Amino acid sequence: AVIPHLDEVTPTAAALGAVNSISWVEGALVGHNTDGHGLVRSLRVDEGLEVSGSRCVVLGAGGAARAVVHALAEAGASDVAVVNRTASAAEVAAGLAGAVGRVGEAADVAPADLVVNATSVGMGAEAGSTSPLPVDPGRLGPGQVVVDLVYQPLRTPLLTVAAERGARCVDGLGMLVHQAALTIERWTGTDPDVSVMARAARS
Ligand SMILES: NC(=O)c1ccc[n+]([C@@H]2O[C@H](COP(=O)([O-])OP(=O)(O)OC[C@H]3O[C@@H](n4cnc5c(N)ncnc54)[C@H](OP(=O)(O)O)[C@@H]3O)[C@@H](O)[C@H]2O)c1
The missing domain is CATH 3.40.50.720 (NAD(P)-binding Rossmann-like Domain)
Incomplete structure (x- = not known):
């Protein structure tokens, strides 16, 4: 439902017709699917x-x-x-x-x-x-x-x-943590510590 409101979607999100995260890229709203x-x-x-x-x-x-x-x-x-x-x-x-x-x-x-x-x-x-x-x-x-x-x-x-x-x-x-890590990477430009994320998710 959100795709028509975005400027672009990645090839993966376009193929799937679904996004699970959105980022700003040089003033454009871009939809991604990291699952x-x-x-x-x-x-x-x-x-x-x-x-x-x-x-x-x-x-x-x-x-x-x-x-x-x-x-x-x-x-x-x-x-x-x-x-x-x-x-x-x-x-x-x-x-x-x-x-x-x-x-x-x-x-x-x-x-x-x-x-x-x-x-x-x-x-x-x-x-x-x-x-x-x-x-x-x-x-x-x-x-x-x-x-x-x-x-x-x-x-x-x-x-x-x-x-x-x-x-x-x-x-x-594992999939839940890594799809979120891929989004965090895109949002912040830094690699989150996936082992910390996994420990938190499992605790
Ligand atoms: N680990 C992760 O990061 C992650 C990410 C996304 C989703 N998930 C999990 O993946 C699961 C599916 O999510 P989704 O978003 O794809 O759901 P969805 O779009 O609603 O799809 C559900 C699927 O399950 C099938 N199904 C449901 N009840 C069934 C039954 N009693 N017998 C046989 N097949 C049945 C459906 O078959 P029909 O086509 O015949 O209805 C459909 O293929 C959920 O448990 C969700 O929590 C996990």
């Missing part, structure tokens, strides 16, 4: 993981999923399969990954290197609970990285079952 880059940067900086060449499954096709799909493709993922309850939304999201994007299905989860839950399933779940889940846990296992963008609770039902099945688990706070 997807925040995830890729948190995987790189916090987890030592490069997305390049990875087979990825993104569960969900809402605002967060679209940002992630776009960023994974930009970071060199070899395959980005979007699995979503509503097929038409999955098609739109998959289109944001260009040649490596496609509408996926549940069976794509098992062979994936990286599985990102970008649905809201699991949000507000009881601590220690193993439901509700956005995917059949039988499709998760060792050798996979499972990221849950849901950060309330931090240990979601998905991450609980993924860890039990031997997958490497990454919670949603």
Whole structure:
């Protein structure tokens, strides 16, 4: 809704049709979208993981999923399969990954290197609970990285079952911190201390 009131948007924000931050650049209001880059940067900086060449499954096709799909493709993922309850939304999201994007299905989860839950399933779940889940846990296992963008609770039902099945688990706070850090960098021209931000967010 804010985009028509801006002077410019970045190519990423234009592709997504959504902004999550606005900055002044030489008298112009510029809209940015740092969500997807925040995830890729948190995987790189916090987890030592490069997305390049990875087979990825993104569960969900809402605002967060679209940002992630776009960023994974930009970071060199070899395959980005979007699995979503509503097929038409999955098609739109998959289109944001260009040649490596496609509408996926549940069976794509098992062979994936990286599985990102970008649905809201699991949000507000009881601590220690193993439901509700956005995917059949039988499709998760060792050798996979499972990221849950849901950060309330931090240990979601998905991450609980993924860890039990031997997958490497990454919670949603890294993306939250890094997308904010990218915005702070742009606003202030200085690099914030991401480790301090992460400690504060986790405390
Ligand atoms: N970690 C971070 O920095 C960060 C940043 C942004 C968002 N998030 C989190 O990411 C999640 C999604 O946010 P969003 O803004 O993308 O939300 P959104 O635009 O409302 O999209 C929600 C997505 O979840 C799916 N969904 C909802 N309920 C479902 C159910 N019961 N079964 C299967 N699929 C279901 C929807 O599928 P349909 O298309 O079929 O409706 C849609 O794909 C939220 O939990 C949010 O807190 C985290």
